[in-house]
Amino acid sequence: MQQLARLLRDFKKHNNGWLWISLLAAAIILLPLLAILASVGKAPNENWSHITEYMLKDYVLQSVWLVLFTGILTVLLGVILAWLMAGHDFPLRKFFRWAMYLPLTIPPYIGAYTYGNMFSYTGTVQTTLRSMGIKLDQAYFDIMSMQGAVFIFTMFLFPYVYMITVSFLEKQSGSYIENARLLGRTPVAVFTRVVLPISRPAIVGGVTLVAFEVLSDYGVVNYYGIQTFTTAIFSTWFGMYDIESATRLAAFFMIGIVSLLALERLLRGHRKFSATTSKNSPLAPIRLKGISRWGATAFCLLVLAVSFVIPVGQLFVWAGWTYEEVLLTSDFLEMTFNTISVAFLATAFIMLLSIVVANMTRIMNNSFGAALAKVLTLGYSIPGAIVAIGVLSIFIWADERLAPLYSWMGRGDAPLILSLSLGMMVVAYIIRFTATGYNSVEVGFEKIGLKYMEASRMLGIGFTRTFFKVDLPLIKGALLSGTLLTFIEIVKELPLALLLRPFNFDTLATKSYQYASDERIFSAAVPSLFIIAVSLISIIVLHQAGKRVV
Amino acid sequence: MSIVAINKLTFTYSSKKLCVIDDFSFSMNKGEIVGVVGESGCGKSTLLRLIAGLETPLSGKIDISEVTVVDSRTFVPPERRGVGMVFQDYALFPHLTVAKNIEFGLHRLSRSARSARVKEMVELVALAGMENRYPHELSGGQQQRVALARALAPKPTLLLMDEPFSNLDAALKAAIRSELREILKKAEMTCLFVTHDQQDVDALCDRTIKMGERIAVQSERISS
Numbered sequence: 001m002q003q004l005a006r007l008l009r010d011f012k013k014h015n016n017g018w019l020w021i022s023l024l025a026a027a028i029i030l031l032p033l034l035a036i037l038a039s040v041g042k043a044p045n046e047n048w049s050h051i052t053e054y055m056l057k058d059y060v061l062q063s064v065w066l067v068l069f070t071g072i073l074t075v076l077l078g079v080i081l082a083w084l085m086a087g088h089d090f091p092l093r094k095f096f097r098w099a100m101y102l103p104l105t106i107p108p109y110i111g112a113y114t115y116g117n118m119f120s121y122t123g124t125v126q127t128t129l130r131s132m133g134i135k136l137d138q139a140y141f142d143i144m145s146m147q148g149a150v151f152i153f154t155m156f157l158f159p160y161v162y163m164i165t166v167s168f169l170e171k172q173s174g175s176y177i178e179n180a181r182l183l184g185r186t187p188v189a190v191f192t193r194v195v196l197p198i199s200r201p202a203i204v205g206g207v208t209l210v211a212f213e214v215l216s217d218y219g220v221v222n223y224y225g226i227q228t229f230t231t232a233i234f235s236t237w238f239g240m241y242d243i244e245s246a247t248r249l250a251a252f253f254m255i256g257i258v259s260l261l262a263l264e265r266l267l268r269g270h271r272k273f274s275a276t277t278s279k280n281s282p283l284a285p286i287r288l289k290g291i292s293r294w295g296a297t298a299f300c301l302l303v304l305a306v307s308f309v310i311p312v313g314q315l316f317v318w319a320g321w322t323y324e325e326v327l328l329t330s331d332f333l334e335m336t337f338n339t340i341s342v343a344f345l346a347t348a349f350i351m352l353l354s355i356v357v358a359n360m361t362r363i364m365n366n367s368f369g370a371a372l373a374k375v376l377t378l379g380y381s382i383p384g385a386i387v388a389i390g391v392l393s394i395f396i397w398a399d400e401r402l403a404p405l406y407s408w409m410g411r412g413d414a415p416l417i418l419s420l421s422l423g424m425m426v427v428a429y430i431i432r433f434t435a436t437g438y439n440s441v442e443v444g445f446e447k448i449g450l451k452y453m454e455a456s457r458m459l460g461i462g463f464t465r466t467f468f469k470v471d472l473p474l475i476k477g478a479l480l481s482g483t484l485l486t487f488i489e490i491v492k493e494l495p496l497a498l499l500l501r502p503f504n505f506d507t508l509a510t511k512s513y514q515y516a517s518d519e520r521i522f523s524a525a526v527p528s529l530f531i532i533a534v535s536l537i538s539i540i541v542l543h544q545a546g547k548r549v550v
Numbered sequence: 551m552s553i554v555a556i557n558k559l560t561f562t563y564s565s566k567k568l569c570v571i572d573d574f575s576f577s578m579n580k581g582e583i584v585g586v587v588g589e590s591g592c593g594k595s596t597l598l599r600l601i602a603g604l605e606t607p608l609s610g611k612i613d614i615s616e617v618t619v620v621d622s623r624t625f626v627p628p629e630r631r632g633v634g635m636v637f638q639d640y641a642l643f644p645h646l647t648v649a650k651n652i653e654f655g656l657h658r659l660s661r662s663a664r665s666a667r668v669k670e671m672v673e674l675v676a677l678a679g680m681e682n683r684y685p686h687e688l689s690g691g692q693q694q695r696v697a698l699a700r701a702l703a704p705k706p707t708l709l710l711m712d713e714p715f716s717n718l719d720a721a722l723k724a725a726i727r728s729e730l731r732e733i734l735k736k737a738e739m740t741c742l743f744v745t746h747d748q749q750d751v752d753a754l755c756d757r758t759i760k761m762g763e764r765i766a767v768q769s770e771r772i773s774s
C-alpha cells in the first residue's frame with residue numbers, strides 16, 4: 001500500500017508535458033520495430049517457402065562474409081594507422097592524424113560506383129594502362145564482386161575504427177606502452193602483445209559501427225550485384241510486391257542484429273572505453289628514423305589517396321564534363337530543395353525529441369529513464385531497410401483504419417494517403433537517426449550537470465522555464481553540433497530514401513544513385529560532390545568539438 | 551509557528567548502501583537561525599537537499615510553514631516550496647552577469663523594485679562595481695558572495711545555506727555575519743545553515759544540531 005502510494009507520488013512528481021512527449025517519442029520509435037517482430041507470429045504465405053529455399057541461406061552467408069571480411073580489414077587498417085599516429089612521429093603526421101577522417105565524407109555507395117566505373121573496360125584505369133601498351137586480363141579488374149565490395153567498405157569505413165582507437169591510444173595507453181618499450185620489446189611485439197589487446201574495447205566499438213554500416217548498406221551491394229539481407233528485403237518488396245514476406249525477413253534480420261549487439265557487449269567486457277588503471281598517462285610518440293620514417297608517410301599518403309583523393313579527383317573530372325547539363329536541368333534545384341527540406345524537417349523533430357527526452361531522463365535518474373534513453377538511440381543499430389518496412393507497415397495499418405474517414409471526406413474507397421506521404425520518410429529518419437542528435441544533447445547536459453537547474457528551481461523558476469532560461473543557453477554548442485551531424489547523416493542516407501520516398505520525389509542521394517544505376521555515372525558526379533561537400537562540414541564540426549573536449 | 555517540521559525522515563542515495571539519513575526528526579520555529587554541524591560526509595548537504603525538494607525521501611514527512619511538502623503521497627516541487635538555497639559549490643549561472651544572477655529569482659517584482667533590490671544586495675555583499683562581470687571573472691570568495699546575494703534577494707521564508715562563508719577571509723566573514731544576522735532577523739527569515747566554523751555558530755546561530763550520531767544532538771544557544 002505504502003509502496004503503491006509512493007509509486008504514484010513519484011509518477012506525479014514527473015508528470016508533466018515533458019514526460020508525455022518522451023513517451024510519445026519512445027512510442028514512435030518502438031511501434032514500427034514491434035510491428036516487425038509481431039510478423040513472426042503470423043503464418044507465412046506461399047512465397048515464404050520459396051524465399052527460404054532459394055534466397056535465405058545464400059543471402060545470410062553473403063551478409064556474414066561481407067561483415068566478417070570488412071570487419072577484419074577495417075580493424076587491421078584502422079588500428080595500424082591509429083598506432084602509427086599515436087605512437088610515432090614522422091613527416092606530415094599532424095596532417096594525417098586529421099586527414100584520415102576524410103574518407104568518412106564519401107558514402108560507400110558513391111565510392112562504389114566511382115571505383116566501379118574507373119576499373120571498367122572503358123574506365124580511367126584500363127584506358128590509361130592500354131595507352132601505355134599494357135594489356136592485362138579482365139579478371140584483374142573485376143571490382144564488381146565480393147572482394148570489390150569488401151575493398152570499398154574497408155576504404156571508406158576504416159576511419160570509424162581509426163577514430164576511436166587513435167584517441168584511446170593517445171589518451172589512455174601511455175603507461176602500458178612505455179613499460180613494454182622499456183622492457184625492450186620489439187615494435188612488432190609491442191603492437192601485437194600490448195596495443196591490440198588494450199585497445200580491444202575501442203576496436204570493438206569502432207568495428208561495431210562498421211558492421212552496422214555494412215549491414216545497412218544497399219547502394220554498394222546492389223550496384224556490385226551482391227545478394228545480402230538488405231537486397232533480399234528490397235527484392236521481396238519491389239520484385240515480388242510481397243510486403244508480408246519482406247517484413248518477415250526483416251524480423252529475422254532484426255533478431256540477428258540484436259544478437260550481434262549482445263555479442264558486442266560480451267566482447268567489450270564490462271568496461272567501456274576507459275582503461276582499467278588510474279594512471280592513464282598520455283602516450284609520447286617516438287620519432288621514426290631512416291626508411292621507416294618516410295615509409296610511414298608514404299603509407300599514409302597511399303591510404304589517403306585511395307580512400308579520398310583519387311575518387312574525389314575522378315568525380316571532379318566527371319563533374320567537369322557534365323555540370324552544365326546537370327545543373328541546368330531544372331530538377332537539380334528541385335532535388336536539392338527536396339533533400340534540404342526533408343533533412344531539415346526530420347532534424348527539427350529529432351532535436352526536439354532529443355532535448356525533451358534527455359532533459360527528462362536526467363532528472364528521473366532511474367532505470368525507467370535509462371530505458372527511455374536506450375529506446376531513443378535504438379534505431380541506429382537497425383538497418384535502414386528494416387526501419388523502412390516497419391514504418392511502412394504502421395502507416396499502411398493507419399491508412400486501413402482511416403479508410404472510413406477518407407471515404408467520408410470523398411477521397412475514394414481505399415486510398416493510401418499517409419503511406420504515400422512525406423511523413424513516412426520523416427518518421428523513418430526520426431527512428432534511424434535520433435541517436436546522433438540525442439547523443440550530442442546528452443553530452444551537453446552531462447557537461448553542465450544538474451546544479452544550474454537546481455539553483456534556478458530554488459529561485460522559484462519551474463522546470464520548463466528553467467530549461468529556456470538556463471539549460472538551453474548552456475547547451476547551445478552541443479545542440480548546434482548535434483543538429484549539424486544529424487542533418488548531414490540524413491542528407492547522405494540512401495536505402496531509406498529509396499524505399500520510402502513518395503512517387504517522383506528525388507533527393508541528391510537517390511538521384512545520384514539512379515544516375516549511376518542507369519549507366520549515367522558522369523551525371524552522378526555533381527550531386528555526389530554536393531553530398532561529399534556537406535559531409536565535409538560534419539568532419540570539421542567533429543574535429544572542432546574534439547578539440548574543445550581535450 | 552513552526553516553519554520546518556521534519557518527522558522520521560529516512561533517505562538513501564542507492565538502495566544497496568546504508569541510509570545517509572535514518573529516522574531523523576527535527577523542527578524549527580519562525581525566525582530561528584540554526585546551525586548544522588557534523589563531520590564531512592555525514593549527510594548535512596543531503597538534509598538540505600531533502601528540505602529543498604532536490605531529493606525525495608524514502609520515508610518520513612517534511613512540513614514547511616505547516617504545509618506538508620513531502621510524505622509518501624505528496625511531493626511539492628522545489629520551485630513551489632518558497633525555500634532559498636546557497637549551494638556548497640555556488641552554482642552561479644555562467645552565462646549571466648553578477649547583476650543578472652542576483653536578479654534571477656525576482657521575476658515577481660516590478661522592474662524598478664527589482665533593480666533596487668539588486669543594488670541593495672550588491673552592497674550587502676560588498677560587490678559594488680562588479681555587477682557586469684561574469685562569474686568566471688570573479689575570485690572564489692566573490693563568487694560565494696554572489697551566491698549568498700542571489701539566495702537572499704527573493705526573501706525566502708526559509709533559507710538553506712551550505713557552508714556559505716567557507717571561502718571568505720576573516721575580516722569579510724565577520725562583517726557579513728553580523729549584517730546577515732540583522733537582515734535575517736529584520737525580514738523574519740528562518741535560516742538553516744551548514745558550517746564547520748565554531749565562530750559562525752557563536753555569531754549567528756540561535757542553536758545548533760549535530761548530525762552523524764543516530765539521533766541529532768541539539769544544543770541551545772547560550773544567550774548573552
Ligand SMILES: Nc1ncnc2c1ncn2[C@@H]1O[C@H](COP(=O)(O)OP(=O)(O)OP(=O)(O)O)[C@@H](O)[C@H]1O
Pocket residue numbers: 563564570588589590591592593594595596597638
Ligand atoms: N549523489 C550522490 N550519490 C551517492 N552518494 C552520495 C551522493 N551525494 C552524497 N553521497 C553520499 O552521502 C553521504 C552524505 O553526503 P553529504 O554531501 O550530505 O555530506 P556532507 O555532510 O554535506 O559532507 P561535507 O561536509 O563534506 O559537505 C556521503 O557519504 C556521500 O558519499
Ligand SMILES: [Mg+2]
Pocket residue numbers: 594595596638712
Ligand atoms: Mg556538504
